[in-house]
Amino acid sequence: xxxxxKKPAPLTFWERIYLPAILKGLGMTMRHMIKTLAGGGVTxxxxxxxxxxxxNYRALHVMPxxxxxxxxxxxxxxCSTVCPANAITVHAEEDENPEIEKRAAFYEIDELRCIFCxxxxxxxxxxxxxxxxxxxxxxxNREGFLYGMDRLTKTGRLVSELEAKENKDR
Amino acid sequence: xxxxxxxxxxxEVADGLNVIEAAKTIGIHIPHFxxxxxxxxxxxxxxxxxxxxPIPKLQTACSTFVKDGMVIxxxxxxxxxxxKAIMEFLLINHPLDCPECDQAGECDLQNNSFEFGxxxxxxxxxxxxxxxxxxxxxxxxxxxxxxxxxxxxxxxFREIVQNEVMTYQWxxxxxxxxxxxxxxxxxxxNYSGNMHELCPCGALTLKDFRFKTRPWNxxxxxxxxxxxxxxxxxxxxxxxxKIFRIRPxxxxxxxxxxxxxxxxxxxxxxxxxxxxxxxxxxxxDADWKTALDTAAGLLKTTGASATAIxxxxxATNEEALLVKKLAAALGCSAASLPAPGVDPLEMEDHLxxxxxxxxxxxxxxxxxxxxxxxxxxxxxxxxxxxxxxxxPFNKQLAAALDGVRDAVAKIPNLVVLDHNxxxxxxxxxxxLPGAVWAEKNGTFTNxxxxxxxxxxxxxxxxxxxxxxxxxxxxxxxxxxxxACKTHIDAYNEIRDDLLKLEAQIKKDIEALQKAAxxxxxx
Numbered sequence: 238x239x240x241x242x243k244k245p246a247p248l249t250f251w252e253r254i255y256l257p258a259i260l261k262g263l264g265m266t267m268r269h270m271i272k273t274l275a276g277g278g279v280t281x282x283x284x285x286x287x288x289x290x291x292x293n294y295r296a297l298h299v300m301p302x303x304x305x306x307x308x309x310x311x312x313x314x315x316c317s318t319v320c321p322a323n324a325i326t327v328h329a330e331e332d333e334n335p336e337i338e339k340r341a342a343f344y345e346i347d348e349l350r351c352i353f354c355x356x357x358x359x360x361x362x363x364x365x366x367x368x369x370x371x372x373x374x375x376x377x378n379r380e381g382f383l384y385g386m387d388r389l390t391k392t393g394r395l396v397s398e399l400e401a402k403e404n405k406d407r
Numbered sequence: 408x409x410x411x412x413x414x415x416x417x418x419e420v421a422d423g424l425n426v427i428e429a430a431k432t433i434g435i436h437i438p439h440f441x442x443x444x445x446x447x448x449x450x451x452x453x454x455x456x457x458x459x460x461p462i463p464k465l466q467t468a469c470s471t472f473v474k475d476g477m478v479i480x481x482x483x484x485x486x487x488x489x490x491k492a493i494m495e496f497l498l499i500n501h502p503l504d505c506p507e508c509d510q511a512g513e514c515d516l517q518n519n520s521f522e523f524g525x526x527x528x529x530x531x532x533x534x535x536x537x538x539x540x541x542x543x544x545x546x547x548x549x550x551x552x553x554x555x556x557x558x559x560x561x562x563x564f565r566e567i568v569q570n571e572v573m574t575y576q577w578x579x580x581x582x583x584x585x586x587x588x589x590x591x592x593x594x595x596x597n598y599s600g601n602m603h604e605l606c607p608c609g610a611l612t613l614k615d616f617r618f619k620t621r622p623w624n625x626x627x628x629x630x631x632x633x634x635x636x637x638x639x640x641x642x643x644x645x646x647x648x649k650i651f652r653i654r655p656x657x658x659x660x661x662x663x664x665x666x667x668x669x670x671x672x673x674x675x676x677x678x679x680x681x682x683x684x685x686x687x688x689x690x691x692d693a694d695w696k697t698a699l700d701t702a703a704g705l706l707k708t709t710g711a712s713a714t715a716i717x718x719x720x721x722a723t724n725e726e727a728l729l730v731k732k733l734a735a736a737l738g739c740s741a742a743s744l745p746a747p748g749v750d751p752l753e754m755e756d757h758l759x760x761x762x763x764x765x766x767x768x769x770x771x772x773x774x775x776x777x778x779x780x781x782x783x784x785x786x787x788x789x790x791x792x793x794x795x796x797x798x799p800f801n802k803q804l805a806a807a808l809d810g811v812r813d814a815v816a817k818i819p820n821l822v823v824l825d826h827n828x829x830x831x832x833x834x835x836x837x838x839l840p841g842a843v844w845a846e847k848n849g850t851f852t853n854x855x856x857x858x859x860x861x862x863x864x865x866x867x868x869x870x871x872x873x874x875x876x877x878x879x880x881x882x883x884x885x886x887x888x889x890a891c892k893t894h895i896d897a898y899n900e901i902r903d904d905l906l907k908l909e910a911q912i913k914k915d916i917e918a919l920q921k922a923a924x925x926x927x928x929x
Contacts, residue, residue: 313506314621329618335539339507339618362506 295353296372298346300365300389308390309365312341316357316366324350325357341386348374348382409475414482426468426479427455437481438490438519440497440607441557442469445664446566452497452557454519456489457481465489487523494524500535500580501608502552509548510609512622516555535580543586544594546668547602547611551583554610560584563605567665568598569757584610597756600671601664604654615672616652625651628864631851632670633721633844635755636763638853639666643845648865650674650845660857667760676800676843678868681828683840685870695872702837703884705820706793711738713792715785718743718776719801720765722874723849723861724905725897727767727774729878729889730797736887742779743771744807761854764803766844770852773908774901786811786818793820795881797874798841800827824877840871847873848894850905856912858905 251257273279281288302308312329330342357366366389376382408419413430420429427437428444440452448470455468460478465485480486498520505511537551561573561584572594576585586594602611625644632639632653639662642654653674655666686698693701706714716734718727720743734741746763753762771777785791787810794815799805808815808831815821816834823835826843846867850858867873875894882889891897 311506312618313511314624315506318621318623331618337507338504 290370290372292370294370294372295355295358295368297348297369297374298351298357298384298389299367299369300344300386301367302390307337308340308386309363310341310344310386311337311339311363311365312344313339313362315360315362319356319360321354321356322350322352324348324352344386344389346384346389348384349379409473409477411473411475411477411479413479420473422473424473426457426471426473429473430468430479430481435481437468438515438523439469440515440519440555441559443559443562443605443664446559446562449558449562452555453493454490454497454523456486456493458483458486490523491525494520495528495530497555498524498528499530500552501555502534502536504553508550508553508609509612509617510553510606514609515607537583541586543611544599546595546599546614546672548614548617549584549586549611551610553608554584555608556582556584557607558584559605559607560602560611563598563601564596567601567758568596570596572596597667597669597760598665598758600668601655601666603671604664613652613671619651620646626864627654628845628862629656630845630861630864631766631853631859632666633766633851633861634670634673634764635761636765636768636854637662637759637761638766638851638857638859639670639759640859641666641670643864645845645864648868650677650864661853661855661859662759665759667756667758669760674845676827677845679827682826682868683828683832683838683871685840687835687838689836695870698837698839699877699880699884702795702822702839703881705822705836706733706737706795706881706885708820709792713790714739715782715791715793716741716795717782717797717799717804718771719798719804720763720768720771721798721801721804721844722767722771723847723894724767724770724774724852724858724901725849725891725894726797726874726878727771727776728891728897728901729875729882730776731774732887732889733795733878733882733885736882736885740779740782741776742782743768743776744783744804745778745780746803746807763854765801766851766853769854769856769908769912770850770858770905773852773904783807783811787814789814789817791818793822794818795822795824796831796835797824798826799823799829799831800825805829824874826871839877840867840869841874841877842867842871846871847875849875850898852905852908854912855916856905856909858909 269279300308300310312327314327317325317327324347326343326345327341328343329339332338332340353368355368358368408422410417410419411429413433413435416433418433420432427439427442430437437455437457439455441449442455450467450470453467456465457468457471458480459466459471497516501516505517508514511517539550541549543549561575564573565571572587573584574587576583600613603613603616606612625646628643628645630641630643632641640656640658642656643650644652644654653666653671655662655664657664686693686695688698688701714737716730716739718730718741722730730741754760755762796815799808812830816830819836821831821835822837822839823832824839824841825832826841832838844861845864847861848863850860852858879889879892891900
């Protein structure tokens with residue numbers, strides 16, 4: 238099979254002398270310089286200030302609980318099945334309450350493996366996992382990124398703190 | 408051979424088939440819940456409705472048998488609409504708690520709803536619920552809310568197990584499948600576990616597998632059950648080198664659709680804490696080379712007359728061949744022990760379970776490793792100074808060894824090849840950790856002489872090795888020149904012997920049956 242190479246169209250005269258493009262670029266630089274000098278800075282003073290992230294931003298997970306503190310997750314393993322990064326481990330156990338029947342005995346997300354695609358949230362039939370906007374969960378060891386049930390049920394608090402901070406910055 | 412037309416495809420099918428089975432032969436799937444090929448027809452789920460020319464109303468495919476010239480349609484608008492209506496009807500009271508339900512993933516109701524139903528429900532009223540307090544025995548979990556009243560369980564216990572332990576209770580909307588726990592009838596029959604596959608929704612699930620994992624996470628390895636000489640065909644469902652459950656595999660020559668609950672639930676020994684962790688020499692941990700060299704050296708020390716190999720009938724045919732070759736190299740005898748009061752052909756119940764609790768008695772027989780009654784006397788008399796004891800964990804061999812337990816433990820050069828710790832492995836000079844059946848490749852010969860392959864599901868646990876490799880190393884250490892280096896080579900070498908035995912056993916069984924029939928006549 239013949240390979241057809243599409244050659245780009247030859248440059249026009251104005252393109253060949255480069256001057257308009259250089260001036261255009263210089264103009265953009267000047268505009269930003271003047272804007273910054275005039276006080277309308279583009280830099281955010283993180284961590285004192287926080288950038289406002291969009292509402293569909295996906296970061297650290299949270300596992301909501303019912304009002305009585307009982308975990309919503311029923312360990313159906315949908316999230317661990319759909320997870321493209323194999324970041325979720327779930328083990329189930331019998332719940333004392335026959336109405337609930339099944340609950341997670343062990344639930345762990347490896348946030349280093351997670352690619353924050355949000356499939357787990359989308360697939361969950363019990364609305365038991367969400368991705369929050371909290372992107373501040375760095376630690377200096379790998380174990381710190383293993384989020385078990387005990388931590389995942391509490392990350393909700395961090396979210397509200399973050400949102401309060403965001404509102405203050407605004 | 409009636410000629411019929413299904414969905415415009417003309418075909419010739421076998422006599423006496425119903426439309427579901429006839430359609431299956433040409434690859435057309437007719438959805439159904441209550442129909443099962445092993446059970447009587449009831450035609451009450453109404454899922455298998457088809458159009459049959461020239462009958463104006465839809466017919467149930469399960470109870471319609473093929474006749475010459477029949478014209479069947481399974482994909483008309485009328486049929487599709489009817490299926491949709493039936494699915495909606497069945498799901499009215501079904502709780503749709505698939506996330507909690509163990510059946511999800513292999514559920515007929517789920518699959519058929521997905522394929523033939525509609526994605527929404529118009530039912531807004533309160534769903535019917537039942538009490539969960541009714542006990543159903545040790546093996547099953549019953550959640551009556553999920554039941555779609557196909558009565559497969561009732562028919563299974565009535566027709567297959569022949570122990571009527573379930574029945575309908577109440578009528579109409581309140582109908583419930585209820586266990587009859589009276590007159591000594593309990594749901595804990597030896598075949599209750601088959602409900603796990605038979606129940607088309609999650610109303611009856613297996614307690615042993617409950618919440619362990621999801622079925623789609625499991626790898627399925629085709630194998631054969633090692634717990635008795637019937638040789639039921641099974642799937643080993645495993646994940647991360649651990650067995651999660653055993654399921655029957657359809658084989659009309661052996662176990663049809665079922666397996667007994669021993670085979671289904673008794674696999675714990677594969678992962679028990681008493682698995683032998685590694686090779687040992689004189690009670691101290693050793694590496695494989697030392698252990699194999701020591702064992703091969705020990706077997707040669709006391710001369711042929713004071714040496715013996717005692718093998719349980721759980722060995723595969725290939726391992727048995729190596730045992731025979733090892734025995735030939737040492738000049739000693741290789742035998743098993745007669746199991747006390749067990750006839751290899753005797754049934755323990757009317758369906759599958761046999762009295763012979765070893766997988767490969769017939770295979771060992773074909774290769775010349777037969778029960779030797781004199782061996783027990785030799786063992787207790789102290790004439791044997793060197794013994795290679797293979798798999799004394801096997802219940803049958805353990806029972807046969809009961810009388811000579813102390814004498815065997817006192818044998819100075821005792822080499823034990825086994826997967827789990829026993830009194831013998833604790834007393835042995837050399838312990839070689841072997842594999843359980845799920846970790847082996849090979850063949851078993853069942854009581855009928857049928858040779859069936861077992862496949863390795865996962866590698867032997869920890870430091871253990873396959874019995875075939877261990878025996879190969881021992882035989883080579885004893886100076887035998889062995890051409891078969893793999894289980895496939897070994898199988899090719901013994902195939903003719905095994906086939907000869909199969910023909911012989913078939914003849915014997917036929918003769919026995921004839922004699923029995925004549926005796927009945929007389």
